[in-house]
Amino acid sequence: MLAAQQRPRLIDERGLRTDGRRPDELRPIRIELGVLKNADGSAIFEMGNTKVIAAVYGPKEMHPRHMALPDRTVLRVRYHMTPFSTDERKNPAPSRREIELSKVIREALESAILTELFPRATIDVFMEVLQADAGTRLVSLMAASMALADAGIPMRDLIAGVAVGKADGVLVLDLNEAEDMWGGADMPIAMMPSLNKVVLFQLNGTMTPEELRQALELAKKGIAEIYQLEKKAIKEKFVEVS
Amino acid sequence: MSVTSDRLQTIVSNVKKASILKALERGVRLDNRKPDEYRPLSITLGYAKKADGSALVKLGDTMVLAGTKLEMDEPFPDTPNQGNLMVNVELLPLAYETFEPGPPDENAIELARVVDRSLRDSKAVDLSKLVIIPGKKVWSLWVDVYVLDFAGNVMDASTIAAVAAIYNTKLPKVEVNGEEVKVLTERTDVTPLAYPVVTLTAAKIGNFVVIDPNLEEESIADAKLSISYTPDMRIVGIQKSLGGAMKLEEIPQIEEVTRKAASRLFSELKNTFGIA
Amino acid sequence: MAEGDFEIPWSPYIYRESNRYYASVVGVVDVKNGTFTVIPLKGSKYWPRVGDTVLGMVEEIELYGWTVDIRAPYPAYLPASSLLNRPVTAGEDLRRYLDVGDYIVAKVEVFDRTTNPILAVRGSDTGKVTDGTVVSISPSKASRLIGRNRSLLNTLVSMTGCHLMVYPNGMIHMRCPSSAQEEAIKGAISLIEIEQESHISDLTEKVRRFIASKLGEANVSSSAEA
Numbered sequence: 001m002l003a004a005q006q007r008p009r010l011i012d013e014r015g016l017r018t019d020g021r022r023p024d025e026l027r028p029i030r031i032e033l034g035v036l037k038n039a040d041g042s043a044i045f046e047m048g049n050t051k052v053i054a055a056v057y058g059p060k061e062m063h064p065r066h067m068a069l070p071d072r073t074v075l076r077v078r079y080h081m082t083p084f085s086t087d088e089r090k091n092p093a094p095s096r097r098e099i100e101l102s103k104v105i106r107e108a109l110e111s112a113i114l115t116e117l118f119p120r121a122t123i124d125v126f127m128e129v130l131q132a133d134a135g136t137r138l139v140s141l142m143a144a145s146m147a148l149a150d151a152g153i154p155m156r157d158l159i160a161g162v163a164v165g166k167a168d169g170v171l172v173l174d175l176n177e178a179e180d181m182w183g184g185a186d187m188p189i190a191m192m193p194s195l196n197k198v199v200l201f202q203l204n205g206t207m208t209p210e211e212l213r214q215a216l217e218l219a220k221k222g223i224a225e226i227y228q229l230e231k232k233a234i235k236e237k238f239v240e241v242s
Numbered sequence: 243m244s245v246t247s248d249r250l251q252t253i254v255s256n257v258k259k260a261s262i263l264k265a266l267e268r269g270v271r272l273d274n275r276k277p278d279e280y281r282p283l284s285i286t287l288g289y290a291k292k293a294d295g296s297a298l299v300k301l302g303d304t305m306v307l308a309g310t311k312l313e314m315d316e317p318f319p320d321t322p323n324q325g326n327l328m329v330n331v332e333l334l335p336l337a338y339e340t341f342e343p344g345p346p347d348e349n350a351i352e353l354a355r356v357v358d359r360s361l362r363d364s365k366a367v368d369l370s371k372l373v374i375i376p377g378k379k380v381w382s383l384w385v386d387v388y389v390l391d392f393a394g395n396v397m398d399a400s401t402i403a404a405v406a407a408i409y410n411t412k413l414p415k416v417e418v419n420g421e422e423v424k425v426l427t428e429r430t431d432v433t434p435l436a437y438p439v440v441t442l443t444a445a446k447i448g449n450f451v452v453i454d455p456n457l458e459e460e461s462i463a464d465a466k467l468s469i470s471y472t473p474d475m476r477i478v479g480i481q482k483s484l485g486g487a488m489k490l491e492e493i494p495q496i497e498e499v500t501r502k503a504a505s506r507l508f509s510e511l512k513n514t515f516g517i518a
Numbered sequence: 519m520a521e522g523d524f525e526i527p528w529s530p531y532i533y534r535e536s537n538r539y540y541a542s543v544v545g546v547v548d549v550k551n552g553t554f555t556v557i558p559l560k561g562s563k564y565w566p567r568v569g570d571t572v573l574g575m576v577e578e579i580e581l582y583g584w585t586v587d588i589r590a591p592y593p594a595y596l597p598a599s600s601l602l603n604r605p606v607t608a609g610e611d612l613r614r615y616l617d618v619g620d621y622i623v624a625k626v627e628v629f630d631r632t633t634n635p636i637l638a639v640r641g642s643d644t645g646k647v648t649d650g651t652v653v654s655i656s657p658s659k660a661s662r663l664i665g666r667n668r669s670l671l672n673t674l675v676s677m678t679g680c681h682l683m684v685y686p687n688g689m690i691h692m693r694c695p696s697s698a699q700e701e702a703i704k705g706a707i708s709l710i711e712i713e714q715e716s717h718i719s720d721l722t723e724k725v726r727r728f729i730a731s732k733l734g735e736a737n738v739s740s741s742a743e744a
Contacts, residue, residue: 067245073246119632151560156533196491197488197490200482207477
């Protein structure tokens with residue numbers, strides 16, 4: 001059990017964060033496509049110390065047939081954390097959090113995948129968090145998006161997302177674990193950048209309506225940066241930025 | 243695993259869909275509400291007599307019953323000066339034709355977690371008020387929200403029900419003798435609720451936005467955005483749901499509408515039901 | 519990708535929002551005659567098109583036909599009457615004609631949103647595969663092999679003397695004079711599969727060098743076509 005911790009200072013005198021970043025700086029990103037042989041598409045996506053592997057199977061015929069939908073594809077999406085991904089061992093049984101995040105991620109993918117193209121079929125998307133250091137739902141969603149592109153499944157756009165938070169009252173981009181735990185807000189947001197459309201959006205913590213608008217602007221910038229890296233990774237199968 | 247499903251199996255006819263959109267073009271909805279109006283609200287406090295606190299809420303046809311139970315517990319080691327809050331939501335098979343019995347599904351879990359976050363992150367439930375002996379004995383506040391009639395926007399109704407039930411809860415009197423705690427039958431007049439919290443859900447239907455969607459509007463909506471507020475208009479929770487996308491610019495626009503509706507809802511809670 | 523109002527044949531790789539066209543997969547945009555199409559670069563599934571001739575493997579024997587795996591999101595069905603050219607007699611053992619695991623070349627006759635693809639055996643280029651070897655590559659690579667620029671395909675054929683049939687669903691049927699040529703061509707196909715290269719000419723050169731090294735320049739066939 002974690003002992004009661006002293007709340008650390010999140011922003012120092014120079015305005016830098018606990019990991020030395022400026023408030024509007026992203027963590028290092030690493031993307032690799034086609035990492036699994038059996039899956040129709042796969043990818044590993046890393047942001048800082050958060051690392052997720054995603055695999056896609058399909059589109060394929062849906063079994064059992066009665067669960068198929070006549071006019072679109074059924075997406076089966078599973079977000080799961082490995083027991084060794086966190087500081088304390090995480091029980092492998094699906095937690096309520098994993099169930100909520102599986103739903104939130106599936107809904108984000110529903111906006112992007114052209115599901116009308118494959119009626120009566122199913123696409124399976126599996127994401128495993130290998131290392132958790134804040135931002136796991138977004139890194140998982142992006143890993144899934146890359147895996148879907150690797151599988152050649154038609155989509156409206158790639159998905160890029162980032163979490164904006166409040167550290168000691170300052171809006172910060174791409175939360176790390178300390179900021180997630182001790183900060184005043186955590187706002188994950190993901191978009192289809194070319195279409196300017198939001199596919200995932202949540203907030204926990206508190207923000208004034210004005211802070212919300214500033215946070216959205218900050219997120220938009222971060223997302224644009226990540227999107228460029230994603231496009232590069234697709235062309236080259238692999239991209240790493242520190 | 244989360245699976246695309248047509249669990250509601252409400253097929254809104256194309257004719258109905260067209261008339262909903264036509265009405266919205268004229269600025270009304272099929273039940274004669276304006277786009278920013280929520281449905282008639284009724285709250286009956288103390289409805290479940292054996293609960294420590296309870297509230298039966300009707301928002302239009304949607305009906306939700308929330309009850310609280312207090313249990314004496316040890317605090318978690320990393321929060322010795324705080325009580326515990328647990329929120330559970332169940333979508334009962336009673337509530338809709340195609341709901342099956344079983345453990346909470348992803349929809350019930352999402353509802354529970356969003357309501358929990360609204361109460362917790364806003365500090366509307368003051369966990370420090372739940373301490374009996376610091377570090378040794380605290381109250382655990384169990385909030386169970388049961389959806390009895392699923393007729394659209396159970397999210398907002400569930401939040402109101404949880405808040406009202408907690409407001410209706412009065413902590414029991416206790417006698418503390420060193421490490422021993424004796425719980426008396428009398429109640430204090432202390433409630434764990436510091437102030438109310440509300441959630442306003444907006445549904446995007448084509449290019450239109452409506453507050454507090456009813457079942458039909460929810461069935462044809464592209465996306466929903468639920469925003470939670472405290473009485474001093476801090477945003478204490480946001481959850482986008484359904485598998486459609488919304489433009490980035492639409493978010494601040496929707497937030498303006500939900501904020502104004504929240505303000506009206508707080509007034510109604512205070513003036514009509516005394517919840518403040 | 520484009521903006522305006524175009525008349526383009528429907529493709530799962532292009533979608534339209536108001537007057538803008540977007541590619542839905544990673545691919546190469548092919549512009550010609552004032553119209554455009556997207557050739558996908560990735561993906562292991564074949565999108566069935568009515569009129570295509572494909573090579574598939576029999577998965578299951580049904581009452582009046584066979585279920586055939588053509589590497590599409592949906593399994594295909596071949597009615598026995600199409601192969602036999604006569605109606606099926608009740609209780610007939612269809613395994614005599616086509617068994618599970620057999621390869622069959624057939625035309626995609628019917629495919630729409632309400633039905634799985636239905637195949638037909640019609641014409642001398644269709645029927646059961648009885649000899650040679652079958653290998654597979656991704657359908658996107660296959661369509662580029664049999665696309666406009668045939669230099670790559672011609673190189674494979676002319677340098678090895680193998681008879682080669684490449685089907686749009688990524689199946690390749692080959693008949694080679696000897697095992698050495700078969701190994702060489704299989705290796706070349708693996709090379710094409712892994713290759714990220716989008717310029718066919720560079721790839722053709724790479725393949726040429728590979729086959730030459732495998733067979734030794736002297737043994738490379740002249741362009742006698744079987």
